[in-house]
Amino acid sequence: MKQDKLAEDLCRGVDHPDEVEIHAVRAFAVDENESRLRRLLSVTGEACECTYDRSDWTRKEGRTLVRLPNGGRAELFHASGALRVVTGLEPMAALFASVDKAENLTRLVDKAALRLHLQEWVSPPGRLEFERLWQIKAAAADRKRVVGPILCRAVGAYRQSIGRLPVLGGASVAVKIAAEGRLDSISMQLVETHSEPVETARLIGAEAATHAVARLLDSLLGADQRSRSDLNVKVQPLQLGYLHPGKRKPLRTLAPHYFASVEIEKEEEEAQAYHLIVPATERIYQPLCFAGREAPIAAQRRAA
Amino acid sequence: MATFGIEAIRYFSNARAAGVSSAGDLTYTFNRSNGLDGKLRGAGHTQSFYWTNTDCFETDIRDSDQGGDDRNWVDNVDLFWIETHGNHEADGRARLLYDTPQTQWRTRSNQWQLGENWNAEWLLVYGCKTVDLNNVGGIWNIFAGLHIFCGAWDNMWDGITTDECGEDVGDNLVDGDTVSESWIDGVSDWSVDNHPITVCVGNAATWNGGNIRWDLSYLNRDHLWGHGNVDPDLPPAQQACLLWRWAEG
Numbered sequence: 001m002k003q004d005k006l007a008e009d010l011c012r013g014v015d016h017p018d019e020v021e022i023h024a025v026r027a028f029a030v031d032e033n034e035s036r037l038r039r040l041l042s043v044t045g046e047a048c049e050c051t052y053d054r055s056d057w058t059r060k061e062g063r064t065l066v067r068l069p070n071g072g073r074a075e076l077f078h079a080s081g082a083l084r085v086v087t088g089l090e091p092m093a094a095l096f097a098s099v100d101k102a103e104n105l106t107r108l109v110d111k112a113a114l115r116l117h118l119q120e121w122v123s124p125p126g127r128l129e130f131e132r133l134w135q136i137k138a139a140a141a142d143r144k145r146v147v148g149p150i151l152c153r154a155v156g157a158y159r160q161s162i163g164r165l166p167v168l169g170g171a172s173v174a175v176k177i178a179a180e181g182r183l184d185s186i187s188m189q190l191v192e193t194h195s196e197p198v199e200t201a202r203l204i205g206a207e208a209a210t211h212a213v214a215r216l217l218d219s220l221l222g223a224d225q226r227s228r229s230d231l232n233v234k235v236q237p238l239q240l241g242y243l244h245p246g247k248r249k250p251l252r253t254l255a256p257h258y259f260a261s262v263e264i265e266k267e268e269e270e271a272q273a274y275h276l277i278v279p280a281t282e283r284i285y286q287p288l289c290f291a292g293r294e295a296p297i298a299a300q301r302r303a304a
Numbered sequence: 305m306a307t308f309g310i311e312a313i314r315y316f317s318n319a320r321a322a323g324v325s326s327a328g329d330l331t332y333t334f335n336r337s338n339g340l341d342g343k344l345r346g347a348g349h350t351q352s353f354y355w356t357n358t359d360c361f362e363t364d365i366r367d368s369d370q371g372g373d374d375r376n377w378v379d380n381v382d383l384f385w386i387e388t389h390g391n392h393e394a395d396g397r398a399r400l401l402y403d404t405p406q407t408q409w410r411t412r413s414n415q416w417q418l419g420e421n422w423n424a425e426w427l428l429v430y431g432c433k434t435v436d437l438n439n440v441g442g443i444w445n446i447f448a449g450l451h452i453f454c455g456a457w458d459n460m461w462d463g464i465t466t467d468e469c470g471e472d473v474g475d476n477l478v479d480g481d482t483v484s485e486s487w488i489d490g491v492s493d494w495s496v497d498n499h500p501i502t503v504c505v506g507n508a509a510t511w512n513g514g515n516i517r518w519d520l521s522y523l524n525r526d527h528l529w530g531h532g533n534v535d536p537d538l539p540p541a542q543q544a545c546l547l548w549r550w551a552e553g
Contacts, residue, residue, distance in 0.1 A: 061346060063475075065479065071480070073479055073480075075475075075479075086481075090482075090519070090524055091482055091484060091485045091523065091524055091549070092518035092519055092521065092523055092524035092549075093519070093524075095518065131495075132494070132495075132553055133553065134492070134494055134551055134552065134553035135551070135552055135553070136488060136549065136550070136551050137549070137550060137552065138518065138523070138547065138548065138549040138550075139440075139547075139548055140506070140511070140516045140545050140546065140547040140548070141440065141441060141545060141546050142511055142514075142544055142545045142546075143441075145514070147514050147516055148516075150518075152549065155494055155551075155553075157494040157495060157553075168465075168495070169465045169493070169495065170465055170493030170494065170495050170496075171493060171494035171495045174494040185489075217328075219329075220328035220329045220330075220331070221320075221326065221328040221329075222317060222320050222328070222329075230326075231326055243464075244465075245464060245465070246464075246465060246467065246468045247468060248468055248471065261461075261497075263459060264326075264328070266326055269325050269326060269327065269391070270325060270327050270389035270390055270391045270399070270400075270401045270431075270432065271389070271390070271391050271432035271433045271459055272327060272328055272389060272432065273432060273459035273460065273461045273462065273497075274328070274331075274461070274462050274463065275461045275462065275463025275464070275465065275466065275496055276463070277463065277464055288464065290331070290464065291331070292314070292330075292331035292332045292333065292334065292335055292467070293332075293334040293335045293338055294314075294334055295312065295314070295334050295356035295357060296334070296338060296341070296354065296356075300359070301355060301359035301361075
């Protein structure tokens with residue numbers, strides 16, 4: 001794929017604002033976050049018609065882990081305040097009677113979200129909207145025939161937005177349900193900002209961002225692959241959003257980034273899929289390690 | 305408690321220079337593999353080996369009967385995690401790329417036979433498309449006592465929002481989730497388009513004439529040693545079916 005084709009595909013249909021707000025993220029102490037987890041346990045218990053009065057709380061390795069009755073557990077990630085409650089259903093229990101239509105499953109996860117009062121967890125200027133339905137299926141086969149698929153779980157992924165931009169990263173909220181809407185788990189990585197933005201920043205254009213993405217891709221593919229002409233490179237148009245870096249990393253500032261999804265295929269070779277992210281402002285508000293970790297120092301292996 | 309081994313390849317410059325593959329370097333390989341390593345060791349499990357980059361050899365997973373050395377490496381641990389580029393062949397065999405030809409650049413799953421008289425229970429591969437969803441039987445031969453293969457039926461993404469997958473899988477395993485659930489939940493952030501799948505073998509009681517007893521399967525019952533039930537090995541003579549579970553969105 002030639003450079004200009006890559007840029008063209010990345011920019012296709014992209015219409016981004018000239019400037020966006022930079023937000024400071026409210027940081028909660030562990031005690032405050034544990035109160036949030038108690039609140040989630042309370043609404044989850046109500047939604048499941050069970051009680052989580054009996055529970056065993058421990059803090060270790062950046063998490064608070066709560067053991068619940070019937071094999072359930074809850075988690076709080078101290079760095080980000082991300083929360084999760086797992087009700088303890090066996091993965092192959094409470095299976096759906098049939099593989100239902102996506103719109104019916106979406107309705108079912110929406111109902112579960114309503115029971116969990118999801119919208120109450122997001123305050124202005126934030127909002128939460130359904131993004132995508134996932135399904136966990138299973139099948140089996142002997143030497144002669146295939147049985148299935150069956151539907152094990154439906155997962156509703158919800159996306160938080162702050163002002164005009166989505167907070168991109170893992171799903172802001174994921175509600176996993178079993179047959180008849182029974183709750184399997186809920187995970188949340190929501191951010192709470194101060195009511196007023198810190199400042200407004202001018203965005204670098206999408207075209208400049210595509211050059212940064214192309215440079216990243218070139219560095220991964222090696223200089224000899226610069227033309228990429230013999231590769232089947234598939235990209236999605238650039239997405240603009242705030243970056244949530246994950247459950248285990250602190251988040252102090254919400255700053256806009258461009259997100260590029262690049263898939264590469266070549267016949268008889270391995271498949272490749274890269275999610276490349278570049279800052280969307282000239283000033284770096286959210287310093288992140290985009291370099292990745294290196295290998296641990298280990299004894300060198302025996303000679304071949 | 306369990307013993308585990310890790311192999312993780314971030315750089316593929318040698319494979320590219322040799323004209324073997326156009327595979328690009330990865331970025332977050334060691335975020336994931338270090339993450340899993342830390343979680344398992346932190347819970348008291350024993351790391352038997354952790355090879356990286358050109359220290360990862362295809363002979364480590366190749367069956368000893370086929371000129372490989374699996375009895376000393378992959379088949380000598382309970383759980384083995386590898387991260388590299390992958391794909392599958394037209395006949396459903398899984399394929400993985402290495403960055404050194406020791407003795408080949410690639411491994412194909414027709415040369416794997418795990419769990420025979422040795423240890424391997426769980427094989428976890430963070431790499432793209434190792435399972436053909438339309439021909440899962442293409443990897444049946446690898447189950448010679450192995451309980452579950454955790455892989456992907458389409459792409460697995462390298463990016464800053466999937467860099468915690470190793471820690472997530474590790475936390476799930478030591479928190480008491482089943483191995484199957486640990487993998488599917490751990491590598492999914494329900495946003496990036498990861499496509500995990502777990503595949504296992506089952507006996508005649510599980511197949512049950514085609515009325516599958518899902519509750520009896522490894523997918524429902526197997527946990528990491530020390531964190532719940534582990535079902536006994538199922539030698540090839542007792543294997544009546546394959547069962548698989550996957551996420552799609």
